[in-house]
Every structure is written in structure tokens, then in C-alpha cells.
Amino acid sequence: MNPIVYFLLAFALVIAALFLLRGGNQRQRDAGLPRGRVVYDDSSRRGGETVPPLYSAVLGLSGKPDYIVRQGGAVIPVEVKSRRAPHEPYDSHIYQLAAYCMLVAEQFGKRPPYGIIRYQDRAFQIPFTRELEHSLAELLDEMRQHKVSVIPHRSHGQPARCANCGYQAICEERLK
Known part of the structure; x- marks a missing residue:
């Protein structure tokens, strides 16, 4: 030839x-992901392949971040939210991301410098500081202490949040 x-x-x-x-x-x-190689993709919620959750017996936590991206030596968890971005991320979203950072640190043996919360129209890069890690540990301890004894009160006035809540069926304070 x-x-x-x-x-x-x-x-x-x-x-x-x-x-x-x-x-x-x-x-x-x-998709709002940083540059790098996607090493974990929980696309099961979008009809894709199911991946196992990250689990830590030491922390008593398990969870499935939407993505984990390897960027050079760093491993970055990314949580995607389906709603428009608030002015600042909700504390609950930050703590969820911090929990993923802790799980990633244990699973991959490398502490993430930050994680990303991706909303429809904006992404927030949240530094994974020792202070945030400490606040999450305190929150987890408090939750474990109240696990059996206290039913939490509704913390918002948004019917749409109630409709999508996992406790909606048993909540006595749900919004109609």
C-alpha cells in the first residue's frame, strides 16, 4: 500500500x-467537574451502573459522592445538586461534602484539599480544613447522642423540601 x-x-x-x-x-x-480523571461516578441515580458506597467503620459513615476526580496527586469529591445555587451553600450540603472528604481520605489514603458542590448554575469549592473536619466530628457525635432520644424539628418552611424528604411519611411537622 x-x-x-x-x-x-x-x-x-x-x-x-x-x-x-x-x-x-x-x-x-x-457537568461542572474539575479537570482530571473521574475515578468514581455514582451514575446509578441517572440510570447508569451502580457503584458501592464509600464506607468507614472507624468513622461510622458511608456515602456515595456523585463523582470523585483525581487531579494530579489530589482526589476531589464532587456533590451535584439539582437545584439552583443559593447565595452560599447550605450548611447541610457543606457537612455532607465534608463527610465525603473524610471518606475519600480514608479510602484513597490522601486527604482532599477541597471538595466541590455543584448546583445547576454555579459550583462552590469548599476547602476541607481541619476546622471543618472538627465541626463535622462534633456534629456526628451530637447526632449519635440524640439518635434515639430526640426527633428533630423541621428546620425550614419549604413544601418542596418536605415533599422530597426521606422522613416525609413519618414527620408530624411536614408541610402540606
Whole structure:
């Protein structure tokens, strides 16, 4: 076969590979993910493959971040929310992300420098500080102490949040 044909085939393959790579990177950016390699993708909520949750017997926690991205030596958990962004992330979202950071640190042996909360229209990069880790540990201790003895009161006035709450069926304070 003519060497020019080989060259054209090789050139076409390189162009196709670059096109596919660029398309994958664009989809990753569109999803609000940082650059890097996605090493965990809980796409089961979107009809994809089910992945096991991260689990820590030491912390007494388990959870499934939406994504974990390896970026150089760092491992970054990403939590995607389906609503528009508030002015600042809710404390509950920050603590959820902090719990994922703790699980990632134990699972991957590397403490994440930060995590990302991605809303429909904006993403927040939340530093995973020792202070945040300490606050989460205190909150978990408090939750464990009250686990059996206290039923928490509703903390909002939003019917849509009530409708999507996992405790809605048994909550005596639910909004109609």
C-alpha cells in the first residue's frame, strides 16, 4: 500500500482521537467537574451502573459522592445538586461534602484539599480544613447522642423540601 495512504489513515486516527478526547473533556466541564480523571461516578441515580458506597467503620459513615476526580496527586469529591445555587451553600450540603472528604481520605489514603458542590448554575469549592473536619466530628457525635432520644424539628418552611424528604411519611411537622 502507498505510504501516503498509511499517513492519511494515521492522521485521520489522530484527529478522531483528539476529537473524542475533547468531547469527553467538554462533557466533564459541562457537568461542572474539575479537570482530571473521574475515578468514581455514582451514575446509578441517572440510570447508569451502580457503584458501592464509600464506607468507614472507624468513622461510622458511608456515602456515595456523585463523582470523585483525581487531579494530579489530589482526589476531589464532587456533590451535584439539582437545584439552583443559593447565595452560599447550605450548611447541610457543606457537612455532607465534608463527610465525603473524610471518606475519600480514608479510602484513597490522601486527604482532599477541597471538595466541590455543584448546583445547576454555579459550583462552590469548599476547602476541607481541619476546622471543618472538627465541626463535622462534633456534629456526628451530637447526632449519635440524640439518635434515639430526640426527633428533630423541621428546620425550614419549604413544601418542596418536605415533599422530597426521606422522613416525609413519618414527620408530624411536614408541610402540606
